[in-house]
Amino acid sequence: xxxxxxxxxxxxxxxxxxxxxxxxxxxxxxxxxxxxxxxxxxxxxxxxxxxxxxxxxxxxxxxxxxxxxxxxxxxxxxxxxxxxxxxxxxxxxxxxxxxxxxxxxxxxxxxx
Numbered sequence: 010x011x012x013x014x015x016x017x018x019x020x021x022x023x024x025x026x027x028x029x030x031x032x033x034x035x036x037x038x039x040x041x042x043x044x045x046x047x048x049x050x051x052x053x054x055x056x057x058x059x060x061x062x063x064x065x066x067x068x069x070x071x072x073x074x075x076x077x078x079x080x081x082x083x084x085x086x087x088x089x090x091x092x093x094x095x096x097x098x099x100x101x102x103x104x105x106x107x108x109x110x111x112x113x114x115x116x117x118x119x120x121x
Contacts, residue, residue: 039085039087039110039112044084044085044086044112045064045080045084045085045086045087046062046086046087046088046114047063047064047065047088047089048064048066048089048090048117049066049068049088049089049090049098049099050065050067050090050091050117051067051069058117060117066099068095068098068099068102074102074106077099077103077108078106080108082106083110084110085110086103086111086112088100088111088112088114089114089117090115090117091116091117093115096113097113100113
């Protein structure tokens with residue numbers, strides 16, 4: 010998938026999540042700048058469709074904190090899930106682990 014297709018996919022994702030224009034702009038800018046996208050849904054949800062290139066780290070898995078803790082804390086991350094609830098929970102955990110540049114991408118809908 011090209012960068013343009015990825016940006017368009019994330020724009021659709023953020024629009025469906027009900028994000029404000031400034032949140033959408035921030036997420037798109039972050040992705041264009043090389044932010045890592047993290048899908049915090051279950052592996053089955055991820056397999057049913059996801060943003061191309063997104064890492065799948067299930068926030069409900071017992072090793073979530075351990076897995077995200079292995080990521081560089083000084084990078085930018087856009088985090089999303091199905092409805093926006095798990096992405097918010099994931100961001101809370103990540104902030105507790107010392108991550109500082111986090112953008113809640115909210116909800117994901119299957120992209121065609």
